[in-house]
Amino acid sequence: MSDLTLEDLDRDGVLQQDIDALYGRTRADFLRTAVVGGGALLAALAVPPATRAETSKANDVRIFQYALNFEYLQATFYTETEQAGTVSAMAEPKAVWARTLGAHERAHVRIIKDVLGDAAGKKPFFDFRGNTETEERFTRTAVAMEDLTTALLTGVTPALHSRRLVAAAFSLLTVEARHAAWARHLAGIVPVLDAVDRPKPVAEVDRIVASTRFISSLDPRTTAQGRPRFVG
Amino acid sequence: MVAVTIAAVTPTSPLEGQAGGAAPATAASVRADVPALPPPVEPAFLPGEPVELGTTRHLSRWAVVRSPTTARAAPSSGSRALALVPTRTPEGTTNIVLVLDDRVEAGGGLWIRVRFPGTSSANTGWVPRRALGGYGTVRTRLVVDLRLLEARLFRDGREILRAEIGAGRPAWPTPTGEYYIRNRLTAYASPTYGPVAFGTSARSEVLTDWPAGGFVGIHGTDRPDLLPGYVSHGCIRMKNSDITRLARLMAVGTPVTIR
Amino acid sequence: MEVDRRSEPPKSPAGSTGRVTRTALLGGAVIGAGGLAAALPGLAGSTQPASRDARILNFVLRLEHLKAAFYEEAATAGGLTGELGQLARALARHERRHVDLLLGRLGGEADAAPEFDFGEMTRDADRFARAVETLEEAAVAAYIGQGANLTRPNMVLFAQIASVEARHAAWIADVLGNDPAPKAADEAKTAEQVLAVLEETGFERGS
Numbered sequence A: 001m002s003d004l005t006l007e008d009l010d011r012d013g014v015l016q017q018d019i020d021a022l023y024g025r026t027r028a029d030f031l032r033t034a035v036v037g038g039g040a041l042l043a044a045l046a047v048p049p050a051t052r053a054e055t056s057k058a059n060d061v062r063i064f065q066y067a068l069n070f071e072y073l074q075a076t077f078y079t080e081t082e083q084a085g086t087v088s089a090m091a092e093p094k095a096v097w098a099r100t101l102g103a104h105e106r107a108h109v110r111i112i113k114d115v116l117g118d119a120a121g122k123k124p125f126f127d128f129r130g131n132t133e134t135e136e137r138f139t140r141t142a143v144a145m146e147d148l149t150t151a152l153l154t155g156v157t158p159a160l161h162s163r164r165l166v167a168a169a170f171s172l173l174t175v176e177a178r179h180a181a182w183a184r185h186l187a188g189i190v191p192v193l194d195a196v197d198r199p200k201p202v203a204e205v206d207r208i209v210a211s212t213r214f215i216s217s218l219d220p221r222t223t224a225q226g227r228p229r230f231v232g
Numbered sequence B: 001m002v003a004v005t006i007a008a009v010t011p012t013s014p015l016e017g018q019a020g021g022a023a024p025a026t027a028a029s030v031r032a033d034v035p036a037l038p039p040p041v042e043p044a045f046l047p048g049e050p051v052e053l054g055t056t057r058h059l060s061r062w063a064v065v066r067s068p069t070t071a072r073a074a075p076s077s078g079s080r081a082l083a084l085v086p087t088r089t090p091e092g093t094t095n096i097v098l099v100l101d102d103r104v105e106a107g108g109g110l111w112i113r114v115r116f117p118g119t120s121s122a123n124t125g126w127v128p129r130r131a132l133g134g135y136g137t138v139r140t141r142l143v144v145d146l147r148l149l150e151a152r153l154f155r156d157g158r159e160i161l162r163a164e165i166g167a168g169r170p171a172w173p174t175p176t177g178e179y180y181i182r183n184r185l186t187a188y189a190s191p192t193y194g195p196v197a198f199g200t201s202a203r204s205e206v207l208t209d210w211p212a213g214g215f216v217g218i219h220g221t222d223r224p225d226l227l228p229g230y231v232s233h234g235c236i237r238m239k240n241s242d243i244t245r246l247a248r249l250m251a252v253g254t255p256v257t258i259r
Numbered sequence C: 001m002e003v004d005r006r007s008e009p010p011k012s013p014a015g016s017t018g019r020v021t022r023t024a025l026l027g028g029a030v031i032g033a034g035g036l037a038a039a040l041p042g043l044a045g046s047t048q049p050a051s052r053d054a055r056i057l058n059f060v061l062r063l064e065h066l067k068a069a070f071y072e073e074a075a076t077a078g079g080l081t082g083e084l085g086q087l088a089r090a091l092a093r094h095e096r097r098h099v100d101l102l103l104g105r106l107g108g109e110a111d112a113a114p115e116f117d118f119g120e121m122t123r124d125a126d127r128f129a130r131a132v133e134t135l136e137e138a139a140v141a142a143y144i145g146q147g148a149n150l151t152r153p154n155m156v157l158f159a160q161i162a163s164v165e166a167r168h169a170a171w172i173a174d175v176l177g178n179d180p181a182p183k184a185a186d187e188a189k190t191a192e193q194v195l196a197v198l199e200e201t202g203f204e205r206g207s
Helices: A014-033 A057-083 A092-119 A135-159 A163-187 A202-212 B027-032 B240-249 C017-031 C049-077 C082-109 C125-147 C152-176 C191-201
Strands: A223-225 B060-065 B069-072 B081-085 B096-104 B110-115 B124-128 B132-138 B140-145 B150-155 B158-164 B166-168 B177-186 B196-203 B215-219 B229-232 B255-258
Touching (some): A092 A135, A135 A163, B196 B240, C049 C082, C049 C191, C082 C125
Parallel strands (some): B166 B229
Antiparallel strands (some): B069 B124, B110 B124
16 A cells, blocks of 8 residues: 555645535544545546547457456455454444445446456455555545546546447446545545546556555465475 | 346436326426437446345455564564464465454554464464465365364355365374465375375474474375374375365365364 | 556557457457447437537536536525535535536537526525435436437546536435445436426426
8 A cells, every 4th residue: 555645645735625624624634644545536636538539349348357457456355344344343334335335346346257258357366455454444445446446437438439338337437436425425525526527547547556556466376286295 | 158237228217206107297398498319328238236245154364474474472563472474385385374353553553363384282373464465265164073083174164075084193193273274285296195285284293393394284195095094194184086076175275173 | 466557548559469359259248249330329320429419418518507506506595504515515616617617518509507496495404405316316317328429528528527426426315314326337317307307396497
């Protein structure tokens, strides 16, 4: 996890002013030091909406392969948090939220895997680095993750060649945006950042995901070919 | 074949009920000045129902050891050291530990209580989360009964395999206690170990100076005629047909109870 | 990092032989034997995309006009306190910006703003909150329903606005104690269905 805080990202304090106005100083202080993951959407205030002159079916596959990895990332994150017992220790509204998001992301994984068929990539091995064991770190990471997903889908939805895929992506985009707003509201931070959600180019999303190091470089190798050295 | 959910777009307005079914009389006037718009494009797919996680009662979690670490008696770096936990097993595979609990220490650091390889009297302790990598999960559990000389594998609490075994001779007894499977070895040319061998986290109480630390394995055999019986240096032997079945059903990370 | 870096959508789709087969598979999976073209709306038909875009933009403009006016009145009417007041001010700002963005795209083709009468709705916290939920849900369904019918530049705009409307919908739902994300995917509404919702509010004067 790169420990970016809002303060790092919001150097001119624009967001902070908004948040101060909405929630007063106490919450604002929480947010100032809240780790916002890779910065997610917050940092992307200046990315111009790209218009796609060229789309292709091949590119559609790549977009959905990428989206599948992203859904794997999210689904595994919520699943692991639930398995760690972190969710059952939460107060009721928050536990409902955490379980709902997990159930949605797992449904997204299922359908995108189905759609990709043989083109679906293998599920990566994830290491959430201590962000699933405590409610506080889970919440912060969830906010960052949902914002980032929204930014990703905002960008790739109009980049899809097939209009039927565009229609499907719109239906996912708004759900991820709901997740993000819900997460923010529960975390006590402003649910809506601006009048428009800024898309993030895939390369930037990729850079942010890489900076979290959630996709583990250490894929465990627990099977080997070689002579046992047990006591026999 | 690929199953694709083509969900027809049949939107239903939550307000339709309130509108009393039919459109209000004034609707025509409101909508008359809007030229006809195209219907929504039918989406290529829509996800199905949310996927609930279900019970985690029979779930066990394991973690990769990412950096060499010291297991301690309490979740604190000043606490008594119990054992060094390396990143590799003697067989060269990624070392793993079972995840039992977690706690945030006063200083804010996250600690995980783990089961690590060793003798049953000293195989749980606390390690910093940052020393661990990602988590894996299993729904299986292996129970080895030394008195009945049989092994039983459970998935989600239900028995799915039972096999007779060979265990350690009186001089080199198979250690009892709670352990886990930490690796799987295949494609070796050693008939005495059969076709597949699992490495457990259980360390012999008496053969600790064994070259690779004296860990107990679960493996096949070229002497099935000796089973069941107390015939080994502490390892658990099975008929090759049984170990082959076990290898299909049991994942690395599975907790093992030896009693 | 094992994420497929070739997923960069726009300009430089890196061709790779390994992907060709997969592409064919995806094509088969999603489109089926019928082929994609048949499923596409008649973009190449007699309707000019530009004028169709204008009609769609005017359709959501009407919704945004209504919401902007509604929230602006609510934000200044003085009947809302606490979070609802904050929500009204934030949404007023957002929807006014949406109106401006749509007007910018439409230029001289923009329809005139309707006149509205919100009655006591902007002063009554309970009724206001329920109306917000109705309007925001309608907006989400409207943007989803028409997004894929647009030419690309306007589709980009719709994606950026649709997600904000969805954030609004989730926010008000959570305030009301309703489920902010009831489904794993949101569903579209036809323009007629959205207009029926508008109609039912009775906010548009002279209708």
